[in-house]
Amino acid sequence: MKTTKLTPEQQEKLIEFRDECLAIGLSCEPVDAQLATETISAAYKIMGLKVPEIRIVSSPLAANKLINKISKKKANNYTATYLWGASDIYWIAFYLFPEMYLGITYPKESSEKLHIMYEIAKNTGWWYPFENLCIVSDRPEYIKCDDQKRLHSATGPAILYRDGFAVYQYHGVDIPKEWILEKNLTPAQALTWKNVEQRNAACQILGWKNILKTLKAEIIDADPNPYLGTLYSATMPGGAEQKFLAAKCGTGREIVILASSKAKTAREAGALSYGIPVTDYNPEART
Amino acid sequence: MKDFIAINNQAAQGDVLITSVSAIPDGFTKIAAAGGQHIITHSETGHHHVMAASSVDFYQAANDPLIAYIDVKIPAKMEHLRSFDTHKTLLFAPGMYRINRQAEESHEGWIRVAD
Numbered sequence: 001m002k003t004t005k006l007t008p009e010q011q012e013k014l015i016e017f018r019d020e021c022l023a024i025g026l027s028c029e030p031v032d033a034q035l036a037t038e039t040i041s042a043a044y045k046i047m048g049l050k051v052p053e054i055r056i057v058s059s060p061l062a063a064n065k066l067i068n069k070i071s072k073k074k075a076n077n078y079t080a081t082y083l084w085g086a087s088d089i090y091w092i093a094f095y096l097f098p099e100m101y102l103g104i105t106y107p108k109e110s111s112e113k114l115h116i117m118y119e120i121a122k123n124t125g126w127w128y129p130f131e132n133l134c135i136v137s138d139r140p141e142y143i144k145c146d147d148q149k150r151l152h153s154a155t156g157p158a159i160l161y162r163d164g165f166a167v168y169q170y171h172g173v174d175i176p177k178e179w180i181l182e183k184n185l186t187p188a189q190a191l192t193w194k195n196v197e198q199r200n201a202a203c204q205i206l207g208w209k210n211i212l213k214t215l216k217a218e219i220i221d222a223d224p225n226p227y228l229g230t231l232y233s234a235t236m237p238g239g240a241e242q243k244f245l246a247a248k249c250g251t252g253r254e255i256v257i258l259a260s261s262k263a264k265t266a267r268e269a270g271a272l273s274y275g276i277p278v279t280d281y282n283p284e285a286r287t
Numbered sequence: 288m289k290d291f292i293a294i295n296n297q298a299a300q301g302d303v304l305i306t307s308v309s310a311i312p313d314g315f316t317k318i319a320a321a322g323g324q325h326i327i328t329h330s331e332t333g334h335h336h337v338m339a340a341s342s343v344d345f346y347q348a349a350n351d352p353l354i355a356y357i358d359v360k361i362p363a364k365m366e367h368l369r370s371f372d373t374h375k376t377l378l379f380a381p382g383m384y385r386i387n388r389q390a391e392e393s394h395e396g397w398i399r400v401a402d
Contacts, residue, residue: 172372196400250301257391257400272392273391274389276304281297282297283304
Protein backbone atom coordinates (compact mmCIF):
# COMPACT_ATOMS: atom_id res chain seq x y z
CA MET A 1 0.00 0.00 0.00
CA LYS A 2 1.31 3.40 -0.94
CA THR A 3 2.09 5.69 2.00
CA THR A 4 0.76 9.16 1.21
CA LYS A 5 0.82 10.79 4.64
CA LEU A 6 3.03 10.41 7.70
CA THR A 7 1.46 9.99 11.13
CA PRO A 8 2.48 12.54 13.80
CA GLU A 9 4.70 9.83 15.34
CA GLN A 10 6.38 9.16 11.98
CA GLN A 11 6.90 12.90 11.44
CA GLU A 12 8.54 13.13 14.84
CA LYS A 13 10.70 10.13 14.03
CA LEU A 14 11.67 11.67 10.69
CA ILE A 15 13.10 14.75 12.41
CA GLU A 16 14.92 12.58 14.93
CA PHE A 17 16.32 10.35 12.16
CA ARG A 18 17.35 13.40 10.09
CA ASP A 19 19.31 14.77 13.03
CA GLU A 20 20.98 11.40 13.64
CA CYS A 21 21.99 11.19 9.98
CA LEU A 22 23.21 14.79 9.91
CA ALA A 23 25.41 13.98 12.90
CA ILE A 24 26.85 11.00 10.98
CA GLY A 25 27.54 13.13 7.91
CA LEU A 26 29.14 15.94 9.92
CA SER A 27 31.05 13.71 12.36
CA CYS A 28 34.66 14.72 12.92
CA GLU A 29 35.58 11.82 15.20
CA PRO A 30 38.76 10.08 14.07
CA VAL A 31 37.95 6.84 12.26
CA ASP A 32 38.13 3.77 14.53
CA ALA A 33 40.42 1.47 12.52
CA GLN A 34 38.88 -1.73 13.89
CA LEU A 35 35.28 -0.70 13.16
CA ALA A 36 36.22 0.62 9.71
CA THR A 37 38.03 -2.64 8.91
CA GLU A 38 35.10 -4.75 10.11
CA THR A 39 32.50 -2.88 8.05
CA ILE A 40 34.59 -2.70 4.86
CA SER A 41 35.37 -6.44 5.21
CA ALA A 42 31.66 -7.17 5.58
CA ALA A 43 30.93 -5.16 2.41
CA TYR A 44 33.46 -7.17 0.40
CA LYS A 45 31.97 -10.41 1.75
CA ILE A 46 28.42 -9.35 0.80
CA MET A 47 29.66 -8.71 -2.73
CA GLY A 48 31.25 -12.18 -2.77
CA LEU A 49 34.76 -10.74 -2.94
CA LYS A 50 37.93 -11.63 -1.09
CA VAL A 51 38.54 -9.31 1.86
CA PRO A 52 41.42 -7.01 0.87
CA GLU A 53 44.16 -5.32 2.85
CA ILE A 54 42.54 -2.26 4.43
CA ARG A 55 44.62 0.86 4.97
CA ILE A 56 43.39 3.92 6.85
CA VAL A 57 44.89 7.22 5.66
CA SER A 58 44.54 10.78 6.90
CA SER A 59 42.50 12.36 4.08
CA PRO A 60 41.21 11.92 0.50
CA LEU A 61 44.42 13.65 -0.63
CA ALA A 62 46.51 11.08 1.25
CA ALA A 63 44.41 8.33 -0.36
CA ASN A 64 45.18 9.74 -3.80
CA LYS A 65 48.89 9.99 -3.01
CA LEU A 66 48.91 6.35 -1.93
CA ILE A 67 47.02 5.23 -5.06
CA ASN A 68 49.49 7.11 -7.26
CA LYS A 69 52.46 5.64 -5.40
CA ILE A 70 51.16 2.08 -5.65
CA SER A 71 50.07 2.36 -9.27
CA LYS A 72 53.19 4.38 -10.18
CA LYS A 73 51.06 7.13 -11.67
CA LYS A 74 52.13 10.77 -11.76
CA ALA A 75 52.04 12.45 -8.35
CA ASN A 76 49.25 14.84 -9.31
CA ASN A 77 46.98 12.21 -10.85
CA TYR A 78 43.50 12.34 -9.31
CA THR A 79 41.45 9.21 -8.68
CA ALA A 80 37.78 9.92 -8.06
CA THR A 81 35.68 7.78 -5.77
CA TYR A 82 31.93 7.59 -5.64
CA LEU A 83 32.00 5.93 -2.22
CA TRP A 84 31.97 8.70 0.32
CA GLY A 85 31.46 6.93 3.63
CA ALA A 86 29.96 9.46 6.04
CA SER A 87 29.12 11.81 3.15
CA ASP A 88 26.96 9.08 1.54
CA ILE A 89 24.50 9.31 4.42
CA TYR A 90 22.18 11.68 2.48
CA TRP A 91 21.02 9.00 0.03
CA ILE A 92 21.29 6.15 2.52
CA ALA A 93 18.93 8.01 4.84
CA PHE A 94 16.46 8.56 1.98
CA TYR A 95 16.11 4.80 1.43
CA LEU A 96 16.61 3.67 5.03
CA PHE A 97 13.88 5.72 6.70
CA PRO A 98 10.98 4.05 4.83
CA GLU A 99 12.36 0.62 5.66
CA MET A 100 13.07 1.37 9.31
CA TYR A 101 9.98 3.40 10.16
CA LEU A 102 7.30 3.16 7.43
CA GLY A 103 7.01 -0.60 7.04
CA ILE A 104 8.45 -0.64 3.49
CA THR A 105 10.13 -3.92 2.59
CA TYR A 106 13.04 -4.19 0.17
CA PRO A 107 14.35 -7.42 -1.38
CA LYS A 108 16.69 -9.14 1.14
CA GLU A 109 19.83 -8.57 -0.94
CA SER A 110 19.10 -4.85 -1.47
CA SER A 111 18.34 -4.38 2.21
CA GLU A 112 21.58 -6.09 3.20
CA LYS A 113 23.61 -3.84 0.88
CA LEU A 114 21.80 -0.73 2.10
CA HIS A 115 22.53 -1.59 5.73
CA ILE A 116 26.22 -2.26 5.12
CA MET A 117 26.46 1.14 3.40
CA TYR A 118 24.84 2.62 6.51
CA GLU A 119 27.43 0.94 8.72
CA ILE A 120 30.23 2.18 6.47
CA ALA A 121 28.79 5.73 6.64
CA LYS A 122 28.88 5.51 10.43
CA ASN A 123 32.48 4.29 10.48
CA THR A 124 34.50 5.76 7.61
CA GLY A 125 35.27 8.80 5.49
CA TRP A 126 35.69 8.49 1.71
CA TRP A 127 36.86 5.03 0.61
CA TYR A 128 38.61 3.64 -2.45
CA PRO A 129 38.00 -0.08 -3.03
CA PHE A 130 40.30 -2.18 -5.23
CA GLU A 131 40.70 -5.91 -5.71
CA ASN A 132 43.31 -6.52 -3.03
CA LEU A 133 43.40 -3.19 -1.30
CA CYS A 134 40.85 -0.79 0.16
CA ILE A 135 42.00 2.67 1.17
CA VAL A 136 39.84 4.44 3.74
CA SER A 137 40.16 8.14 4.53
CA ASP A 138 39.86 9.46 8.04
CA ARG A 139 37.09 11.93 8.81
CA PRO A 140 37.97 15.67 8.83
CA GLU A 141 39.21 17.48 11.90
CA TYR A 142 36.40 19.97 11.44
CA ILE A 143 33.54 20.89 9.12
CA LYS A 144 32.10 24.41 9.18
CA CYS A 145 28.68 25.29 7.80
CA ASP A 146 26.43 28.33 7.62
CA ASP A 147 22.95 28.41 9.13
CA GLN A 148 21.54 26.65 6.06
CA LYS A 149 24.03 23.78 6.51
CA ARG A 150 26.01 24.82 3.43
CA LEU A 151 29.78 24.41 3.72
CA HIS A 152 31.08 27.83 4.69
CA SER A 153 33.94 29.67 6.34
CA ALA A 154 35.03 33.27 5.83
CA THR A 155 38.17 32.88 7.91
CA GLY A 156 39.77 29.58 6.84
CA PRO A 157 38.97 26.16 5.41
CA ALA A 158 35.35 25.00 5.56
CA ILE A 159 36.70 21.44 5.83
CA LEU A 160 40.08 20.70 7.35
CA TYR A 161 41.65 17.25 7.63
CA ARG A 162 44.23 16.41 10.25
CA ASP A 163 47.03 16.26 7.65
CA GLY A 164 46.27 19.81 6.44
CA PHE A 165 44.19 18.90 3.37
CA ALA A 166 41.57 21.63 3.18
CA VAL A 167 38.47 22.64 1.25
CA TYR A 168 37.49 26.29 0.94
CA GLN A 169 33.82 27.09 0.49
CA TYR A 170 31.74 30.24 0.87
CA HIS A 171 28.04 29.58 1.49
CA GLY A 172 28.34 26.29 -0.41
CA VAL A 173 30.41 27.66 -3.31
CA ASP A 174 33.92 26.35 -3.95
CA ILE A 175 36.36 29.28 -3.92
CA PRO A 176 40.13 29.75 -4.38
CA LYS A 177 41.86 29.50 -1.01
CA GLU A 178 43.81 32.72 -1.71
CA TRP A 179 40.60 34.73 -1.39
CA ILE A 180 40.43 33.70 2.25
CA LEU A 181 44.07 33.16 3.25
CA GLU A 182 45.80 35.99 1.42
CA LYS A 183 42.83 38.35 1.25
CA ASN A 184 44.13 39.44 -2.17
CA LEU A 185 40.78 39.63 -3.93
CA THR A 186 40.18 43.01 -5.60
CA PRO A 187 36.82 44.55 -6.60
CA ALA A 188 37.76 44.39 -10.29
CA GLN A 189 38.65 40.69 -10.00
CA ALA A 190 35.44 40.00 -8.11
CA LEU A 191 33.24 41.66 -10.73
CA THR A 192 34.88 40.00 -13.71
CA TRP A 193 35.44 36.50 -12.27
CA LYS A 194 34.35 34.04 -14.96
CA ASN A 195 32.17 31.71 -12.90
CA VAL A 196 29.10 33.67 -11.82
CA GLU A 197 28.56 31.63 -8.62
CA GLN A 198 32.14 32.28 -7.53
CA ARG A 199 31.73 35.92 -8.60
CA ASN A 200 28.71 36.16 -6.34
CA ALA A 201 30.77 34.73 -3.48
CA ALA A 202 33.61 37.16 -4.25
CA CYS A 203 31.22 40.12 -4.15
CA GLN A 204 29.87 38.90 -0.81
CA ILE A 205 33.39 38.50 0.61
CA LEU A 206 34.37 42.05 -0.35
CA GLY A 207 30.95 43.55 0.35
CA TRP A 208 28.86 45.12 -2.36
CA LYS A 209 29.14 48.64 -0.93
CA ASN A 210 32.94 48.42 -0.84
CA ILE A 211 33.07 47.28 -4.45
CA LEU A 212 30.87 50.15 -5.64
CA LYS A 213 32.88 52.67 -3.61
CA THR A 214 36.31 51.40 -4.68
CA LEU A 215 35.42 51.34 -8.38
CA LYS A 216 33.49 54.63 -8.08
CA ALA A 217 30.56 52.89 -9.75
CA GLU A 218 27.67 55.04 -10.93
CA ILE A 219 24.05 54.00 -11.20
CA ILE A 220 22.81 54.29 -14.80
CA ASP A 221 19.32 52.95 -14.13
CA ALA A 222 17.55 51.35 -11.18
CA ASP A 223 14.43 49.43 -12.18
CA PRO A 224 11.70 49.35 -9.51
CA ASN A 225 11.48 45.58 -10.13
CA PRO A 226 14.42 44.11 -8.16
CA TYR A 227 14.48 41.08 -10.50
CA LEU A 228 15.31 43.41 -13.39
CA GLY A 229 17.88 45.08 -11.18
CA THR A 230 20.19 48.06 -11.28
CA LEU A 231 22.56 48.95 -14.12
CA TYR A 232 25.93 50.36 -13.09
CA SER A 233 28.95 51.72 -14.89
CA ALA A 234 32.41 51.51 -13.36
CA THR A 235 35.95 52.42 -14.34
CA MET A 236 38.04 49.28 -14.22
CA PRO A 237 41.79 49.22 -13.53
CA GLY A 238 43.42 50.37 -16.78
CA GLY A 239 40.71 52.96 -17.35
CA ALA A 240 38.16 50.99 -19.38
CA GLU A 241 34.47 51.51 -18.64
CA GLN A 242 32.47 48.38 -17.82
CA LYS A 243 28.73 48.22 -17.30
CA PHE A 244 27.28 45.63 -15.01
CA LEU A 245 23.83 44.56 -13.95
CA ALA A 246 23.05 43.60 -10.35
CA ALA A 247 19.68 41.88 -10.07
CA LYS A 248 17.85 39.75 -7.56
CA CYS A 249 17.68 36.11 -8.51
CA GLY A 250 14.79 33.77 -7.71
CA THR A 251 16.81 32.22 -4.91
CA GLY A 252 16.87 35.62 -3.16
CA ARG A 253 20.54 36.27 -3.90
CA GLU A 254 21.98 39.32 -5.68
CA ILE A 255 23.65 38.19 -8.93
CA VAL A 256 25.98 40.42 -10.92
CA ILE A 257 26.60 40.03 -14.64
CA LEU A 258 28.74 42.08 -16.98
CA ALA A 259 26.33 44.12 -19.08
CA SER A 260 26.42 45.23 -22.70
CA SER A 261 28.06 48.61 -23.30
CA LYS A 262 24.96 49.47 -25.39
CA ALA A 263 22.52 49.01 -22.49
CA LYS A 264 20.88 52.19 -21.22
CA THR A 265 18.46 50.62 -18.75
CA ALA A 266 18.49 47.60 -16.46
CA ARG A 267 15.71 45.99 -18.52
CA GLU A 268 17.65 46.53 -21.74
CA ALA A 269 20.79 45.04 -20.14
CA GLY A 270 18.78 41.97 -19.15
CA ALA A 271 17.29 41.61 -22.65
CA LEU A 272 20.68 41.98 -24.35
CA SER A 273 22.18 39.36 -22.01
CA TYR A 274 19.71 36.87 -23.54
CA GLY A 275 20.24 38.20 -27.06
CA ILE A 276 16.66 39.44 -27.51
CA PRO A 277 15.12 42.92 -28.10
CA VAL A 278 14.03 44.79 -24.99
CA THR A 279 10.42 44.76 -26.29
CA ASP A 280 10.47 40.94 -26.07
CA TYR A 281 11.83 40.83 -22.53
CA ASN A 282 9.07 40.58 -19.97
CA PRO A 283 9.53 37.50 -17.76
CA GLU A 284 6.44 36.80 -15.70
CA ALA A 285 8.47 34.80 -13.19
CA ARG A 286 12.10 34.45 -12.19
CA THR A 287 13.05 31.47 -10.09
CA MET B 288 2.62 25.51 -1.20
CA LYS B 289 3.25 24.28 -4.77
CA ASP B 290 6.82 23.28 -5.51
CA PHE B 291 6.69 24.69 -9.05
CA ILE B 292 5.58 27.74 -11.02
CA ALA B 293 3.47 27.29 -14.15
CA ILE B 294 4.58 29.55 -16.98
CA ASN B 295 2.41 31.09 -19.67
CA ASN B 296 4.63 33.14 -21.96
CA GLN B 297 8.07 33.84 -20.54
CA ALA B 298 10.04 32.98 -17.40
CA ALA B 299 13.62 32.74 -16.22
CA GLN B 300 15.17 29.93 -14.23
CA GLY B 301 18.60 31.13 -13.11
CA ASP B 302 20.55 32.05 -16.23
CA VAL B 303 18.00 30.46 -18.58
CA LEU B 304 15.16 32.41 -20.24
CA ILE B 305 12.24 30.41 -21.64
CA THR B 306 9.79 32.01 -24.09
CA SER B 307 6.71 30.52 -25.74
CA VAL B 308 6.98 30.46 -29.57
CA SER B 309 4.73 29.33 -32.41
CA ALA B 310 7.31 27.28 -34.32
CA ILE B 311 10.84 25.92 -34.20
CA PRO B 312 12.94 27.56 -36.94
CA ASP B 313 14.96 25.66 -39.54
CA GLY B 314 18.51 24.75 -38.65
CA PHE B 315 17.73 23.13 -35.30
CA THR B 316 18.04 19.36 -34.97
CA LYS B 317 16.53 16.97 -32.46
CA ILE B 318 19.00 15.90 -29.78
CA ALA B 319 19.01 12.36 -28.34
CA ALA B 320 18.47 12.17 -24.59
CA ALA B 321 20.89 10.53 -22.17
CA GLY B 322 19.73 8.73 -19.05
CA GLY B 323 16.08 9.58 -19.65
CA GLN B 324 16.56 13.31 -19.46
CA HIS B 325 17.61 16.28 -21.53
CA ILE B 326 20.19 18.66 -20.11
CA ILE B 327 18.53 21.83 -21.33
CA THR B 328 21.44 23.97 -20.15
CA HIS B 329 24.70 22.59 -18.89
CA SER B 330 26.45 23.85 -15.76
CA GLU B 331 30.20 23.52 -15.24
CA THR B 332 29.56 22.53 -11.64
CA GLY B 333 26.95 19.90 -12.51
CA HIS B 334 23.99 22.05 -11.50
CA HIS B 335 22.22 21.46 -14.81
CA HIS B 336 18.70 22.53 -15.79
CA VAL B 337 16.96 19.34 -16.92
CA MET B 338 13.66 18.00 -18.30
CA ALA B 339 12.33 14.45 -18.65
CA ALA B 340 12.97 13.09 -22.15
CA SER B 341 9.60 11.30 -22.11
CA SER B 342 7.77 14.67 -22.12
CA VAL B 343 9.94 16.85 -24.29
CA ASP B 344 11.83 16.92 -27.60
CA PHE B 345 14.97 19.03 -27.46
CA TYR B 346 16.43 20.91 -30.45
CA GLN B 347 19.81 22.57 -30.81
CA ALA B 348 21.77 24.28 -33.57
CA ALA B 349 25.35 23.31 -34.29
CA ASN B 350 26.60 26.88 -34.45
CA ASP B 351 24.86 28.61 -31.53
CA PRO B 352 25.20 27.22 -27.99
CA LEU B 353 23.13 30.10 -26.57
CA ILE B 354 19.80 29.20 -28.20
CA ALA B 355 17.81 25.96 -28.16
CA TYR B 356 14.16 24.96 -28.50
CA ILE B 357 11.91 22.48 -26.75
CA ASP B 358 8.72 20.87 -27.98
CA VAL B 359 6.69 19.97 -24.90
CA LYS B 360 4.37 17.02 -25.64
CA ILE B 361 2.69 16.72 -22.24
CA PRO B 362 2.89 19.05 -19.19
CA ALA B 363 6.54 18.93 -18.17
CA LYS B 364 8.79 20.38 -15.49
CA MET B 365 12.20 21.98 -15.82
CA GLU B 366 14.26 21.27 -12.73
CA HIS B 367 17.48 22.76 -11.44
CA LEU B 368 19.81 20.11 -10.08
CA ARG B 369 21.18 21.66 -6.93
CA SER B 370 20.46 20.86 -3.31
CA PHE B 371 20.87 24.46 -2.10
CA ASP B 372 20.03 27.88 -3.58
CA THR B 373 17.88 25.88 -5.96
CA HIS B 374 16.00 27.71 -8.70
CA LYS B 375 12.36 26.74 -8.35
CA THR B 376 10.93 24.24 -10.83
CA LEU B 377 8.98 25.61 -13.83
CA LEU B 378 5.97 23.80 -15.28
CA PHE B 379 5.35 24.05 -19.03
CA ALA B 380 2.08 23.44 -20.82
CA PRO B 381 2.34 21.53 -24.13
CA GLY B 382 3.74 23.73 -26.88
CA MET B 383 7.01 25.05 -28.26
CA TYR B 384 9.44 27.23 -26.38
CA ARG B 385 12.72 28.99 -27.08
CA ILE B 386 15.56 28.59 -24.58
CA ASN B 387 17.98 31.52 -24.34
CA ARG B 388 21.10 31.05 -22.31
CA GLN B 389 22.45 34.20 -20.65
CA ALA B 390 25.69 35.76 -21.87
CA GLU B 391 27.66 38.77 -20.75
CA GLU B 392 29.83 41.34 -22.47
CA SER B 393 33.33 42.08 -21.27
CA HIS B 394 36.16 43.75 -23.13
CA GLU B 395 37.00 40.31 -24.52
CA GLY B 396 33.58 40.10 -26.21
CA TRP B 397 30.42 38.13 -25.42
CA ILE B 398 30.78 35.00 -23.33
CA ARG B 399 28.21 32.61 -21.91
CA VAL B 400 27.50 33.06 -18.20
CA ALA B 401 29.35 30.23 -16.45
CA ASP B 402 28.00 28.75 -13.24
